[in-house]
Amino acid sequence: MRAWRAPKRSRALALGLVLMAGVVTACGGDTASKAARDANGSAAGDSASHTSPASAMVAGDSLDDFGAAVTPVAANARVVSLNPTATEVLFALGVQQQLVGRSDYDEFPAEAKLLPALGNGIKPNVEAVLAARPALVVLYATADNRLAADAFARAGVRVLALRGDRIEGFHRLVRILGTTLGASEAARVLSDSVAATLDTVRARVARNVPNASRPAVLWPVWPTPPMVIGQGSYLHELLEIAGARNVFADLPAPSPQAHIEEVLRRAPDRVVSSRTRADELQASPVWRSVPAVARGQFVLIDPALTLRPSVQLGMAASALARALHPALADPLP
Numbered sequence: 001m002r003a004w005r006a007p008k009r010s011r012a013l014a015l016g017l018v019l020m021a022g023v024v025t026a027c028g029g030d031t032a033s034k035a036a037r038d039a040n041g042s043a044a045g046d047s048a049s050h051t052s053p054a055s056a057m058v059a060g061d062s063l064d065d066f067g068a069a070v071t072p073v074a075a076n077a078r079v080v081s082l083n084p085t086a087t088e089v090l091f092a093l094g095v096q097q098q099l100v101g102r103s104d105y106d107e108f109p110a111e112a113k114l115l116p117a118l119g120n121g122i123k124p125n126v127e128a129v130l131a132a133r134p135a136l137v138v139l140y141a142t143a144d145n146r147l148a149a150d151a152f153a154r155a156g157v158r159v160l161a162l163r164g165d166r167i168e169g170f171h172r173l174v175r176i177l178g179t180t181l182g183a184s185e186a187a188r189v190l191s192d193s194v195a196a197t198l199d200t201v202r203a204r205v206a207r208n209v210p211n212a213s214r215p216a217v218l219w220p221v222w223p224t225p226p227m228v229i230g231q232g233s234y235l236h237e238l239l240e241i242a243g244a245r246n247v248f249a250d251l252p253a254p255s256p257q258a259h260i261e262e263v264l265r266r267a268p269d270r271v272v273s274s275r276t277r278a279d280e281l282q283a284s285p286v287w288r289s290v291p292a293v294a295r296g297q298f299v300l301i302d303p304a305l306t307l308r309p310s311v312q313l314g315m316a317a318s319a320l321a322r323a324l325h326p327a328l329a330d331p332l333p
Helices: 009-019 031-041 084-092 110-114 126-130 142-156 167-180 184-208 234-242 259-266 275-282 313-324
Strands: 079-081 101-104 136-140 158-162 217-218 220-224 270-273 298-300
Touching: 009 275, 084 101, 084 110, 084 136, 084 158, 084 167, 084 184, 126 142, 136 142, 136 234, 158 167, 167 184, 167 234, 184 234, 184 313, 217 259, 234 313, 270 275, 275 298, 298 313
Parallel strands: 079 101, 079 136, 136 158, 217 270, 270 298
Antiparallel strands: none
């Protein structure tokens, strides 16, 4: 039996977006990033903070995730962002006029597509980025980008390397970008707004959905080989906030590989996916061996809300809660 595979072009684009969203385990492991998360109290097993995480800079914000000092750049400094979450945040902070380039995967908000696309955000084309004459380059903090960071530094260009695998990581990214671009107050407002929406969804779900009624769910992020959401991802946190039990919550990685036999053993009640991915899974003989897939027990979610830890995290949690629990008594944001 031949394994099912998505069309080559769509597979390449989707995998690139997953990589840039910070959910693939191959991107992980930088020491500075781990230290910063520890300093902010966001160990892998913790849930998202129930209070505003953006009232002030904290100790771990003084360094980026490659260990470089976080300091403000000059007003109107030219910025290239090769980190999709950072690009979206920079628009939300109102400093988008300083952006002079993006990666191929930076597509939110829609206005970001008007910026020059300078290639991959992982192992970027250094010459193409330098041709945009940036004073600052924002990278996704993966080991694969260290050589590029060194090359930019040798060329006299500031680098800010950030990752946001979990919700607290998103808030930290917002704080650091606010400090660097002189938009700390806008960063506080943005982060507080996201945190408030998450807290509202969490509280209303807790009031209306007993633990015993929370479905066991699977969230596959890649079909072949199967990759699923584990405890290390912000998507796991969104599942908990929205009132579901992740069947792979015991695995600490953001998106570990999982044999289909293990998926069967864990027997999810429902499968979270986009409409397109649901159709693809149901067309796969391998995935149709999973009863929830064969029965069409999907929780459909818009990937534009969930593919990256973004300014829409609160809306993603709300949409997920609505899809999981359409009969919720309390209104959701």
